[in-house]
Amino acid sequence: MQFEGTKSYIATEDLRVAVNASIALERPLLVKGEPGTGKTVLAHEVAEALGAPLIQWHIKSTTKAQQGLYEYDAISRLRDGQLGDERVKDIGNYIKQGKMWEAFVMGDRPVLLIDEIDKADIEFPNDLLLELDRMEFFVYETGERIVAKQRPMVIITSNNEKELPDAFLRRCFFHYIKFPDRDTMTEIVEVHFPDLKGQLLTEALNVFYEVRDTPGLKKKPSTSELLDWLKLLLVEDVDPQILKERDPTKLIPPLHGALLKNEQDVTLFERLAFLARRESRG
Numbered sequence: 001m002q003f004e005g006t007k008s009y010i011a012t013e014d015l016r017v018a019v020n021a022s023i024a025l026e027r028p029l030l031v032k033g034e035p036g037t038g039k040t041v042l043a044h045e046v047a048e049a050l051g052a053p054l055i056q057w058h059i060k061s062t063t064k065a066q067q068g069l070y071e072y073d074a075i076s077r078l079r080d081g082q083l084g085d086e087r088v089k090d091i092g093n094y095i096k097q098g099k100m101w102e103a104f105v106m107g108d109r110p111v112l113l114i115d116e117i118d119k120a121d122i123e124f125p126n127d128l129l130l131e132l133d134r135m136e137f138f139v140y141e142t143g144e145r146i147v148a149k150q151r152p153m154v155i156i157t158s159n160n161e162k163e164l165p166d167a168f169l170r171r172c173f174f175h176y177i178k179f180p181d182r183d184t185m186t187e188i189v190e191v192h193f194p195d196l197k198g199q200l201l202t203e204a205l206n207v208f209y210e211v212r213d214t215p216g217l218k219k220k221p222s223t224s225e226l227l228d229w230l231k232l233l234l235v236e237d238v239d240p241q242i243l244k245e246r247d248p249t250k251l252i253p254p255l256h257g258a259l260l261k262n263e264q265d266v267t268l269f270e271r272l273a274f275l276a277r278r279e280s281r282g
Contacts, residue, residue, distance in 0.1 A: 009038070009045035010180075010187045018175035019046060025173055028114075028132055028154035030164075033177030036222020039157040042177075043113035046155065053110045055152075057099035059119050065127030068098040068114075072141050091141050100131060104148040111153045118158040125168035133171060180223060182209065192227055193234070203243035204230055207253050211260075216268055221259040229258035 003019040005011035011019075019042075022029035031039045047054035057068055073094045081088045097105075103112040117125060131137045135148035156172065158164065180188060182205060189201060208229070212220045221229075232255045242254060252269045253259060260266050 003046055003049050006045045006049050008191055009041060010184060010191060011042075011045070012178075012180075012184060015042075015175060015177065018173060022155075022173040023153060026151050028156050028172045030156045030158065030169070030172035030174045031177060032158045032160050032174070034179055034220070034222060035159055036224040037177045037179060038223060039177060040113070040115050043111055043115075043155040043157075046153065047111040050111070050153070052153065053106060053108055054113065055099050055103045055106070055110050056113045056115060058115045059117055059124070061119050061121075063120050063124070065120075065124050066098075068100040068128065069131065069137050069146075070098050070101055070139060071096045095139065095141060100128075100137075101146055103152040104135065104146055106152075107149065109150045109152060111155060114154065114156045116159060117156050118161040118164065122162065122165070126165050129167060129171065179212075185223070185226070188223060189227070189230065193230060196230065196234070197240070199240040200233065200238075200243075201230075203240045204233060207243050208259070211253065214268070214272075218264045218268075219261055221261075225259055225261070229253075229255060232258055 003011070003016055003023070005016060018031075019029060031042060033039055043056070044054060046052075072091075073096065077088055077091070077094045087093045099112065103110050132154065135151050136145060138145050185205060186201065189196065189205075193201075204226075208221065208226050211217070236255065238254055252266070252273065256266070256269070260269065
């Protein structure tokens with residue numbers, strides 16, 4: 001199996017190499033990068049390109065590794081026992097399969113997405129070491145050993161909110177998705193907006209990268225936010241000249257709510273505009 005990208009996802013050469021190396025080595029692919037650079041979408045596109053089913057395990061701060069294997073509902077079994085329910089005779093009725101169990105027993109080799117692993121506590125990755133390594137686990141309540149029919153393609157994403165343990169990192173193939181340069185971003189935009197006029201795209205990208213390069217910005221706008229902004233520019237039929245001939249005393253871009261996502265950054269641009277106005281009166 002080889003991943004070459006898809007019509008809807010522009011994969012750089014180094015990303016394609018990383019995906020295919022992970023497949024060849026049969027090791028999880030750990031993908032890091034700024035939020036909004038397409039880490040989660042990558043799993044969807046890899047699954048589509050390989051014709052493989054996708055199983056998604058979205059991690060929260062309260063998620064425990066055990067939930068990815070299975071959960072035993074002892075409370076429901078106790079309640080059913082008190083009610084005389086015949087189901088209590090089979091403990092398997094109270095075992096809920098987790099996402100890793102689903103991936104292990106699936107007939108076709110799936111893509112398993114473990115999304116935003118850094119949201120969980122620090123022990124979470126360590127608690128999955130054995131299962132990711134050997135592709136098997138034991139169900140103590142039933143005495144079953146669940147062994148993967150075939151090793152799934154595992155893609156793990158992280159926003160780098162916390163460091164991951166070395167033992168976990170050793171078991172992964174690592175790739176950092178760099179923020180797209182202008183040429184790559186142009187390709188990405190053209191996939192989503194094939195009829196976008198060249199001048200609007202040029203001026204919008206000028207504004208976008210200027211905003212990202214503004215010193216002191218708390219949250220730089222991402223690829224997904226650029227696409228949202230372009231959609232709004234098209235809906236509102238914004239003239240490219242408005243973007244090209246922006247008044248430095250009005251530095252906030254039109255429809256800036258798609259690009260700037262907190263009050264500190266909006267205030268920063270308002271302050272810069274105020275300074276520009278004061279200098280112009282000079």
